[in-house]
Amino acid sequence: MKLITAIVKPFKLDDVREALSEIGVQGITVTEVKGFGRQKGHTELYRGAEYVVDFLPKIKIEVAVASGAVDQTIEAITNAANTGKIGDGKVFVSDLEQVIRIRTGETGEDAI
Amino acid sequence: MEQNIFELQYALDTFYFLICGALVMWMAAGFAMLEAGLVRSKNTTEILLKNISLYAVACTMYMICGYAIMYGGGDFSLFLNDIESNGVTGAEEPATYAPSADFFFQVVFVATAMSIVSGAVAERMKLWAFLAFAVVMTAFIYPMEGSWTWGGQSVFGMYTLGDLGFSDFAGSGIVHMAGASAALAGVLLLGARKGKYGADGSIKPIPGANMPMATLGTFVLWMGWFGFNGGSVLATASVDSANAVAVVFMNTNAAAAGGLIAAMVLAKVMFGKADLTMALNGALAGLVAITAEPSTPTALQATLFGGLGGVLVVFAIITLDKLKIDDPVGAISVHGVVGLLGLLLVPFTNDGSSFSGQLIGAATIFVWVFGTSLIVWGILKAVMGIRVSEQEEYEGVDMSECGMEAYPEFVGASGSGR
Numbered sequence: 001m002k003l004i005t006a007i008v009k010p011f012k013l014d015d016v017r018e019a020l021s022e023i024g025v026q027g028i029t030v031t032e033v034k035g036f037g038r039q040k041g042h043t044e045l046y047r048g049a050e051y052v053v054d055f056l057p058k059i060k061i062e063v064a065v066a067s068g069a070v071d072q073t074i075e076a077i078t079n080a081a082n083t084g085k086i087g088d089g090k091v092f093v094s095d096l097e098q099v100i101r102i103r104t105g106e107t108g109e110d111a112i
Numbered sequence: 113m114e115q116n117i118f119e120l121q122y123a124l125d126t127f128y129f130l131i132c133g134a135l136v137m138w139m140a141a142g143f144a145m146l147e148a149g150l151v152r153s154k155n156t157t158e159i160l161l162k163n164i165s166l167y168a169v170a171c172t173m174y175m176i177c178g179y180a181i182m183y184g185g186g187d188f189s190l191f192l193n194d195i196e197s198n199g200v201t202g203a204e205e206p207a208t209y210a211p212s213a214d215f216f217f218q219v220v221f222v223a224t225a226m227s228i229v230s231g232a233v234a235e236r237m238k239l240w241a242f243l244a245f246a247v248v249m250t251a252f253i254y255p256m257e258g259s260w261t262w263g264g265q266s267v268f269g270m271y272t273l274g275d276l277g278f279s280d281f282a283g284s285g286i287v288h289m290a291g292a293s294a295a296l297a298g299v300l301l302l303g304a305r306k307g308k309y310g311a312d313g314s315i316k317p318i319p320g321a322n323m324p325m326a327t328l329g330t331f332v333l334w335m336g337w338f339g340f341n342g343g344s345v346l347a348t349a350s351v352d353s354a355n356a357v358a359v360v361f362m363n364t365n366a367a368a369a370g371g372l373i374a375a376m377v378l379a380k381v382m383f384g385k386a387d388l389t390m391a392l393n394g395a396l397a398g399l400v401a402i403t404a405e406p407s408t409p410t411a412l413q414a415t416l417f418g419g420l421g422g423v424l425v426v427f428a429i430i431t432l433d434k435l436k437i438d439d440p441v442g443a444i445s446v447h448g449v450v451g452l453l454g455l456l457l458v459p460f461t462n463d464g465s466s467f468s469g470q471l472i473g474a475a476t477i478f479v480w481v482f483g484t485s486l487i488v489w490g491i492l493k494a495v496m497g498i499r500v501s502e503q504e505e506y507e508g509v510d511m512s513e514c515g516m517e518a519y520p521e522f523v524g525a526s527g528s529g530r
Contacts, residue, residue: 011307011506034521044515053511057154 001096006061007089008081019080031060124349129213135339136220140167142332143227149326150441154508155235156518170223173251181255228291231441239513241498277469282344284404284454290481292448297485304438330392341406363406367418371398374422393442397425397450404454408461421450
């Protein structure tokens with residue numbers, strides 16, 4: 001099982017969510033985050049004083065998938081979130097040791 | 113002794129006018145809060161700036177030429193030169209209140225009409241295009257239709273609305289429907305916010321970021337409206353006018369209450385939930401509905417009139433969305449649709465007006481304001497563009513227009529001074 005973490009642009013959330021639904025993903029967790037990658041920050045003025053805006057608003061999507069579904073999921077996310085412009089985001093894949101469904105106690109791929 | 117009493121009357125009427133004017137100015141704060149609460153956080157700074165700057169623009173342009181157009185009676189003079197020293201055109205001679213008080217009371221009404229536009233075009237209009245329109249609206253468009261109504265002038269020499277039985281006490285049509293007409297013209301040329309209407313005809317809700325602000329704004333508007341309607345009695349220093357003022361305050365309050373209850377109950381019935389934003393719009397609709405005639409109804413009638421406004425506004429909001437006319441705060445519904453209702457309710461309790469007079473007046477105001485607004489928005493669209501770019505709309509106009517966020521995070525000590 002893998003945990004797929006994707007950082008995408010906020011207005012792409014609906015598109016990614018729909019794309020994941022279409023391939024049968026049944027649950028995701030979403031967080032509002034701020035961050036930057038290779039995009040340099042830009043400066044703004046507040047009452048005449050300059051400050052650097054490093055952090056841009058992004059959305060973090062986390063989804064647990066069975067190992068066999070990883071490639072499909074990555075493809076769905078990247079296609080939906082891509083705009084071709086700088087700041088589109090990244091997808092991280094990490095190993096998921098265990099998953100438990102709280103209500104029923106199911107574990108492993110049954111809990112996904 | 114008589115001179116003393118006259119002076120006291122003059123002072124009291126002037127004082128009353130000024131306090132009511134200040135209350136209407138307070139409505140500008142109400143609009144700012146209401147709109148700030150109903151847009152997304154990334155667009156909040158810009159709408160706050162729009163609200164306070166349009167107020168300043170309105171005051172300045174009306175001073176420069178708007179007041180002269182509206183009340184000059186055909187004698188045109190800039191910068192209040194003639195108006196101040198000669199007293200108020202159309203008032204009894206000698207004047208019973210200070211001429212500058214009249215200007216002060218009138219100028220805040222202009223700002224109210226203009227601020228109606230800011231909510232309807234929120235989240236996607238260029239700030240400076242909006243302010244350019246505000247200059248024309250407050251210097252010319254509003255004063256012209258104001259001159260045909262409260263100013264008593266004939267409409268390009270064709271007819272005089274007062275003679276036809278048109279009556280609009282505090283401005284359901286002259287201020288509110290006029291503002292909404294300008295807003296409608298702008299929204300039609302501007303287009304809906306990205307993502308609001310799906311290709312399949314679905315309507316996506318775009319929730320406001322701050323319900324406490326929206327609610328506080330409504331309360332502030334409710335209170336300010338006592339000045340809006342109350343001051344339109346134009347006097348208080350006699351038994352008759354004091355009685356009228358009291359009735360106006362009472363009815364204004366009653367109509368807002370009726371509007372809120374009606375909208376809240378209707379929302380519960382139609383949507384299954386007590387929608388706060390509908391309730392707030394309902395209260396405002398009640399206020400707009402009574403504004404054309406708050407002095408002649410009974411308190412019960414005022415409550416019912418307000419209730420009608422509350423019902424109408426809910427349906428208007430839904431209908432506008434179905435027509436894909438995107439109005440983030442419901443301004444066109446509250447002020448335009450219910451503004452018309454307010455005008456049409458007048459003959460029910462005021463024999464001095466007639467339905468035909470109200471309709472002709474409404475049509476005159478709408479055709480003039482909507483038509484000239486469409487032209488001005490059209491010119492602005494061609495010359496400078498009125499809509500921000502797609503990228504700016506996604507990032508939020510706070511950053512692109514104002515360079516600052518309304519609710520900044522991650523800025524603190526480490527975000528500055530590198």
